[in-house]
Amino acid sequence: MSYTDKEDWTSDRQKEIDLEIENNTLRTEIELKGGTFGKSDSIDPILENEFLKNVRAFEEAGNESEIPVHSLFPSDYRFPSVDYLSAKEIKDKLQYITMIFGQNNIQLDYSEDLPDRILYKHITEQVIPHETICYQTIPGFICHLDGCGGDCESCFQREYCSTAKELDEEEEGGNEVY
Secondary structure, rough: OOOOOOOOOOOOHHHHHHHHHHHHHHHHHHHHOOOOOOOOOOOOOOHHHOOOOOOOOOHOOOOOOHHHHHHHHHOOOOOOOOEEEEEEEEHHHHHHHHHHHHHOEEEOOOOOOOOOHHHHHHHHHHHHHOOEEOOOOOOOEEEEEEEOOOHHHHHOOOOOOOHHHHHHHHHHHHOOOO
């Protein structure tokens, strides 16, 4: 063996100490920005390290510059009105939109039962022309678009949403006398 071989001369104990120092540094960075943590001695330090890195990445994501969603698409790409498209054309357009979003770490999380026609209309009339996103450079960071504004009463996907259905059932169940 020669000295040019790439070997890790760091002892296992030193690696544990380095990981502990890194975790303390990450925790301190996050706490200085207003984050709080409950410390548990039962957390695997490697898992804690990954968690802390993800929290820091999420916090830093807000510092990224925002870009208009429409800028993700070629300038000559057209989004015809849903009224002029067949079911197959809508499906094809949604596949293309989903591909472009996926390439830019954007995931669509709309109601599973939402018809393609309604989804396409919402994305092309509300999201693409009006929304901005943080352009992420952080590995593993995903922007989720679900169309949920929290106002179930006026939501365009209410009749297809499991959360709205659960709320309706709770309201109906709340009127029962025991």
